[in-house]
Amino acid sequence: MDFEDTPEEARFRKEVREWLRQNKPQDWRSRFNDYVQDIEVCKAWQKKKADAGWSCMMWPKEFGCRGATPLEQIIWNQEEGDIAELSTPFIIGHGMAGQTIITHGTESQKKRFLPPLISGEEVWCQLFSEPSAGSDLAGLRTKAVRDGDEWVVTGQKIWTSLAHIADFGILVTRTDTSVPKHRGLTYFILDMKSPGVEVRPIKQASGASDFNEVFLTDVRIPDSNRLDEVGRGWQVAMTTLMNERLSVGAAFPTNVEDILDLANQVHLETGLAVDDAAVRSDIADWYVKASGLKYGGFRTLSALSRGQAPGPEASITKLVLGTGRQDLANFAMDLMDQAGIVSDGDLAPLGGDFQKIFMRSIGNRLEGGTDEILRNIIAERVLGLPQDIRVDKDVAFSEIPTGTA
Amino acid sequence: MNFEFSEDQQMLRDMARKFLSEQCPMPRVRQVFEGEQHHDAELWNAIAEMGWLGTAVEERFGGVGMGYLELCVIAEEMGRHMAPVPFSSSVYLAIEGIKSAGSDEQKSRLLPQLTSGEVIGALAVSEGVGPVDASDVLSLKDGKLSGTKWPVLDGESADILLVLAREDAGQSLFIVETKSDGLTKSSLASLDPSRSQSRFDFDNVSAERLGAPGAGSHLIERLYDRAAVLFAFEQLGSAQVTLEIGVEHAKNRYAFGRPIGSFQAIKNKLADMFVLTELARSNCYYGAWALSNDAPELGVAAANARVSATQTAYQCVKESLQIHGGMGFTWEANCHLYYRRAKLLSLAIGGERVWKNKLIDRLQVERNSTSKDESDRAAA
Numbered sequence: 057m058d059f060e061d062t063p064e065e066a067r068f069r070k071e072v073r074e075w076l077r078q079n080k081p082q083d084w085r086s087r088f089n090d091y092v093q094d095i096e097v098c099k100a101w102q103k104k105k106a107d108a109g110w111s112c113m114m115w116p117k118e119f120g121c122r123g124a125t126p127l128e129q130i131i132w133n134q135e136e137g138d139i140a141e142l143s144t145p146f147i148i149g150h151g152m153a154g155q156t157i158i159t160h161g162t163e164s165q166k167k168r169f170l171p172p173l174i175s176g177e178e179v180w181c182q183l184f185s186e187p188s189a190g191s192d193l194a195g196l197r198t199k200a201v202r203d204g205d206e207w208v209v210t211g212q213k214i215w216t217s218l219a220h221i222a223d224f225g226i227l228v229t230r231t232d233t234s235v236p237k238h239r240g241l242t243y244f245i246l247d248m249k250s251p252g253v254e255v256r257p258i259k260q261a262s263g264a265s266d267f268n269e270v271f272l273t274d275v276r277i278p279d280s281n282r283l284d285e286v287g288r289g290w291q292v293a294m295t296t297l298m299n300e301r302l303s304v305g306a307a308f309p310t311n312v313e314d315i316l317d318l319a320n321q322v323h324l325e326t327g328l329a330v331d332d333a334a335v336r337s338d339i340a341d342w343y344v345k346a347s348g349l350k351y352g353g354f355r356t357l358s359a360l361s362r363g364q365a366p367g368p369e370a371s372i373t374k375l376v377l378g379t380g381r382q383d384l385a386n387f388a389m390d391l392m393d394q395a396g397i398v399s400d401g402d403l404a405p406l407g408g409d410f411q412k413i414f415m416r417s418i419g420n421r422l423e424g425g426t427d428e429i430l431r432n433i434i435a436e437r438v439l440g441l442p443q444d445i446r447v448d449k450d451v452a453f454s455e456i457p458t459g460t461a
Numbered sequence: 462m463n464f465e466f467s468e469d470q471q472m473l474r475d476m477a478r479k480f481l482s483e484q485c486p487m488p489r490v491r492q493v494f495e496g497e498q499h500h501d502a503e504l505w506n507a508i509a510e511m512g513w514l515g516t517a518v519e520e521r522f523g524g525v526g527m528g529y530l531e532l533c534v535i536a537e538e539m540g541r542h543m544a545p546v547p548f549s550s551s552v553y554l555a556i557e558g559i560k561s562a563g564s565d566e567q568k569s570r571l572l573p574q575l576t577s578g579e580v581i582g583a584l585a586v587s588e589g590v591g592p593v594d595a596s597d598v599l600s601l602k603d604g605k606l607s608g609t610k611w612p613v614l615d616g617e618s619a620d621i622l623l624v625l626a627r628e629d630a631g632q633s634l635f636i637v638e639t640k641s642d643g644l645t646k647s648s649l650a651s652l653d654p655s656r657s658q659s660r661f662d663f664d665n666v667s668a669e670r671l672g673a674p675g676a677g678s679h680l681i682e683r684l685y686d687r688a689a690v691l692f693a694f695e696q697l698g699s700a701q702v703t704l705e706i707g708v709e710h711a712k713n714r715y716a717f718g719r720p721i722g723s724f725q726a727i728k729n730k731l732a733d734m735f736v737l738t739e740l741a742r743s744n745c746y747y748g749a750w751a752l753s754n755d756a757p758e759l760g761v762a763a764a765n766a767r768v769s770a771t772q773t774a775y776q777c778v779k780e781s782l783q784i785h786g787g788m789g790f791t792w793e794a795n796c797h798l799y800y801r802r803a804k805l806l807s808l809a810i811g812g813e814r815v816w817k818n819k820l821i822d823r824l825q826v827e828r829n830s831t832s833k834d835e836s837d838r839a840a841a
Contacts, residue, residue, distance in 0.1 A: 057530060057750045058463050065462070127462070316824060330825065333818075340817035343824070344769040348740025351747040354464035361462050372736050428725070434735055435728035439708050442723040 059354065061131075062361065068128050072110075072135045079104060084139055091145045092221055095179075098142045102176025112150050112174050115158065119170050127360040148218055149173045149180035153226045156296045160243070160284040169224070169245065181222035183213040183246065183270055184293065188458070190215075190422075191429050193228075194237045194290055195448075195456070198272060200229035200244070207231075207244065207282070209252075209275045215423065219255045219268040222248045226296060227277075228289050233454040240453050241289030245281040252276075262415035308377050308420065310346035311413065315339055315388055318405055322391050329391055338387055345380055349373055368438045374420075375430045382417035385410045464746060466534060474534045480511065481542040487795050493545035494655040494798060499617035505546045509578025514552055518560065523573030529690075529753040533745070536691045540698030543802050545655040547581050547615035549695065549809065553688040555582020558623045561687075562634060562672030562680050571621070571636075583619035585610040585637075585661060586681060592815060598627040605643075605665040606635065614809050616659025617648055624668065625677050632677035635668035642666070653801035685810050689763040690748035693770035696806050697738070697745050700770070700777040703799050704734045707781035714786070727784060734777045741766075741773035761827065764820035771813045774803040 061069060081087075084101070088094045105111045106120070114129050115121035122128075133140065143150075154173050157165060172178040189196040198211025209229055219225065225246040232240035246253070252275035257265040284292045319330035319339060329335045349372075356369045388410040389396030398404050399411035421427050435441045448456045466474070484507055493501050508514065516532040518524025532552070539548050556575050559567060559582075574580035586593055588610055599608025606626055613622065616639075624635045639646060643664040651658040672680050708731055711722030721727050748766030751759040782789040782796045789796040807813060 057466065057746070057753065059750075060463065062463075316828060320825075320828070330821065336821040337814070337817050340768055340820050341772075343820065344744060344765055344772070345740055347747065347765050348743045348769060351464070351743035352739060354462060355743055355746065357462040358465040362465070369739075372739055375732075375736060376740070428729070431729045431732035432725065434732040435722075439731055439735060441708065441711060441728055441731065442720050444723050444725060444728075445719065 065127065065131060065361065069131050069135060072132055075108060075110070076135060079108070080139060084142065088142065091142070095145060095221060098145050099176045101139065101142045102146060106175040111146075111176070112154060115154065115174075119158075119166075119174060121174065125360065125363075126366065127357060130357060130360070145179050145218060145221060146176050148182050148222075148226075149176075149178070152182055152296045152299050153180040153224070155299045156226060156243075156283065156292060157245075159295045160292045164280075165245070165283070178223040179218060179221055181216050181218040181225045181248070181270075182296070183216055183219075183225045183227040184296075185215045186212060187214055191426055193293065194241065195453075196228060196230060196241070198227075198229045200231050200242060200277070202231070202279075203276075205279050207242075207277045207279065209244075209246075209272050209277060211272050213270040213272070214258070214267075216255075216268045216270050217266060219248070219270050220257065224248060225270070226283075228293050230453065231286055231289075234452050235287075236450055237448060237453045237456065238290045239287055241293070242286045243283040243289040243292040244277050245283060246275070246277055247281075250275050250277070261418055262412075264416075308381065310342075310349060310377065311381060311384060311409070312343055312346040314406055314409060315342065315384060318388055318391060318410070321405060324391075335391065342380060342384055342387075345376055349376055368434055371425070371430045371433055374424065375427055375434075378417065378421035378427055381413050382421065385414035385417060389414060464750070466530060470530055470534050473531055474538065477513075477535050477538040478541070480507075481538055481544060485542045485544050487543070487798070490543045490545050490655055490798060491795075494653075499657040500547055500615070501545045504544065505578055505581075508544075508546060508548065509576075512576075514548075514556070514578055515572075515576030516552075518556060518572055518576050522560075522568050523576040529687075530749055532691060533694045533749040533752070536694035537698040537701075537745075540695030540806070541702045543655065543699070543798060547583065547618045547656070549688070549692060549806075550583040550615035550619065551575060551578075551581050553691045554584040554684065554810075555621065555623055557687055558582075558584065558634065558671065558680070558684050559636075561683060562676070567636075567669075567671065580620045581615065581618045582621050582623065583613055583615045584684075585613045585616075585622045585624045587612060592811065593625070598625060598632060599663055601626050601628040601633070601635070601668070604667070606637065606663045606668045607665055609660065609662050611660035612649055612651065612658040613661055614805075615657055616646065616661065617657035619659075622661065623671060624663075625681055626668070628674060631675035632681075633674050634671040634677045634680055636671050637663075637666055637668050651805075653798075653805040655798070655802070656805060686759055686763040687752055688810050689767040689816065690745070690752045690759075692806055692810060693741075693745050693748055693763075693766040696770035696774040696803065697741050699799060699803050699806065700734075700738050700741060700774040703774075703778040703781040703796075703803075704731070704738055706796075707731055707734065707777070707784045710781075710785055721784070730780045730784065734780055737773040737776055741769045744769040760823040761820065764816050764823060767816045768813060768820055771807040771816070775807065778803045 088097050091098050102111060109120065109122050110132060113122040113124040113132065114126065117123050154170060157169055173180060184193060186196045186198060198209065198213065200207045200209045225248055227244045227246045228241055229244060230240055231242040252273040254271040256269045258267045258269055259265055316339065319335055322329040324332055326332050352369055356366060360366065392405060399408045401408040404411055436443060484504055489501060512525040513535050515524030516527050516535060517529050520526040556572065559571050575582055588599065599606060599610060606624065619639050622637045622639060624637050625632055626635055643666040645662040647660045649658040649660055711727050711731060712720055714721050744766045748762045751762035778800045782800060785794060785796050788794050
């Protein structure tokens with residue numbers, strides 16, 4: 057048992073370091089504020105990586121990629137460091153759309169869409185969730201009707217990151233309401249510049265706007281942009297979501313150092329917070345969970361290093377971090393006592409990070425699979441428990457009852 | 462990255478699991494639990510013959526000369542099968558205590574007897590309700606020990622005790638034979654009678670010194686840290702098996718016309734138990750790494766593994782009982798045996814509160830030394 061690279065891994069790491077040393081722009085921070093305003097900075101770095109084969113490096117060589125192992129991808133991630141922030145606009149394209157096109161696309165679709173997706177010249181978004189279809193994605197209502205060689209699409213999508221800068225979107229629609237819900241879906245590639253596509257930012261409960269709503273009104277999509285067969289949209293969407301679960305997960309810090317910092321700053325009636333028995337107990341509770349995630353990550357790497365497929369770790373990580381960080385922020389603000397409510401970055405400890413987490417973590421427990429859905433996935437796919445009874449399973453979509461909320 | 466047990470170690474686990482499934486099924490545990498014997502002597506001898514008692518003991522002292530990683534693997538299986546034998550007392554505490562504090566002569570004399578299983582050792586530290594402290598420790602006067610120790614885990618089976626006592630130099634460790642003159646043993650009723658608990662009254666009892674005078678509390682702290690990793694693996698085995706029987710029951714028990722495992726209330730419980738078990742497993746592995754490398758991180762790693770495994774074992778067995786419904790609350794069902802054992806494991810060598818405090822203390826030490834390094838660098 058050790059934490060060392062194998063000789064092959066070490067060789068690969070050296071190659072990555074050498075390339076980054078020669079090619080990573082030292083001044084990127086000064087030229088980058090956010091990915092909307094400075095999308096060209098993002099695209100330039102992405103292109104440079106793609107030309108050298110470091111973009112989407114696990115994909116096959118026929119697409120100009122490396123066919124790298126998952127562990128090599130992780131080594132790259134470790135070495136790339138914080139300039140990875142510039143890759144934010146390509147998350148959907150690389151994490152979800154690309155793999156879906158590789159699995160379900162025709163040769164001409166692959167040829168048209170993959171090269172600019174890999175190089176970052178074209179940005180992608182994901183048009184799945186709707187106001188009345190979140191966890192129950194297969195209940196979506198955006199309608200696509202065939203009209204000759206085209207489809208006419210009308211409906212509303214929500215929680216769409218990157219929609220405002222995206223060139224293309226992966227879109228699931230309902231094409232048949234007379235069959236049970238999973239069988240009446242069809243999957244498309246949507247040109248976001250098409251007439252009838254309107255993108256509006258959502259103001260979240262936290263006050264920030266990380267997501268959009270997308271309204272589709274009589275949008276015309278050529279049939280050549282359909283992925284897989286009519287009515288197979290659910291199967292295609294599953295490919296996308298499996299990849300989403302692999303790419304979501306380690307995206308958030310555990311903030312375990314931050315809570316120790318805070319407990320070393322705050323003075324309670326009894327003295328320094330970190331010396332208070334109740335405070336120590338709560339910190340220890342979170343510390344052991346955070347450590348479990350950290351060392352779980354090492355176990356995952358070891359499994360990958362041995363050529364094993366990744367397990368349910370991503371679901372575990374997201375489940376623990378979502379609710380854990382919310383509770384941690386709640387606890388941290390309680391330590392600050394009456395001042396805990398103040399979010400002013402100049403006054404609040406640690407620049408107001410815990411106040412931000414308190415608000416943002418609401419969404420962390422929902423996005424990319426709610427806590428409840430993740431528990432179901434673990435229970436059914438890992439522990440092998442039987443599925444819940446689904447009353448809408450064999451009913452035509454048009455006959456399924458709807459609520460008022 | 463190689464943060465996993467090796468193939469040989471995994472083979473050892475498979476072998477240990479097969480051996481204990483055959484030699485230590487639950488009816489056998491129940492025989493000790495409900496019977497008069499203090500431990501399963503036949504199982505003890507079989508385990509000794511397998512060489513497990515000397516897993517992490519050098520060959521020249523009668524061991525098999527493997528290491529702590531192998532001992533962790535075996536510990537998990539001992540926990541999984543609820544083995545009714547004084548393994549943790551004799552191996553993690555007595556053998557480890559003598560390994561770390563004994564003279565060469567003591568090691569040559571005592572370790573072969575302990576690793577062969579003919580002598581059973583136990584640790585006598587606690588003196589009643591609450592953690593032990595300097596003011597109430599049994600004391601040494603004129604070379605003889607007087608005072609009281611309780612509870613002593615596996616005390617009814619023990620031939621020798623490692624005893625923490627007070628003398629002028631501070632706290633020190635001693636070895637005492639349980640048949641010594643002046644030593645009175647009484648068996649204590651406890652929640653898990655598959656492992657005995659005793660009270661020992663010392664009245665001018667002869668004792669053999671183990672380690673330097675005054676080194677006792679330091680030796681115990683180090684001993685507890687190493688034992689904490691091994692206990693954590695036993696607790697992990699216990700958590701894993703209670704999760705598994707909970708899943709099995711949820712698949713096979715029908716209510717309202719379907720398996721109860723199809724209800725989300727049950728699924729969510731089991732998913733949470735699984736998540737906790739995975740986190741505890743990762744923490745235990747880190748503990749195993751620190752233990753086997755005698756790493757400076759052992760203090761944090763041991764406390765981290767211990768707290769994580771203690772919480773997980775309790776959550777898993779508690780919710781597994783709940784999933785079993787009324788049947789789980791009967792004497793005949795095995796659930797309560799796991800519940801009792803989980804509590805025993807979580808209190809031996811100190812409870813959750815104690816280990817949480819150790820964890821935070823050690824994180825603070827780490828933190829202060831890091832910030833000192835930083836200020837040293839800044840000054841330079």
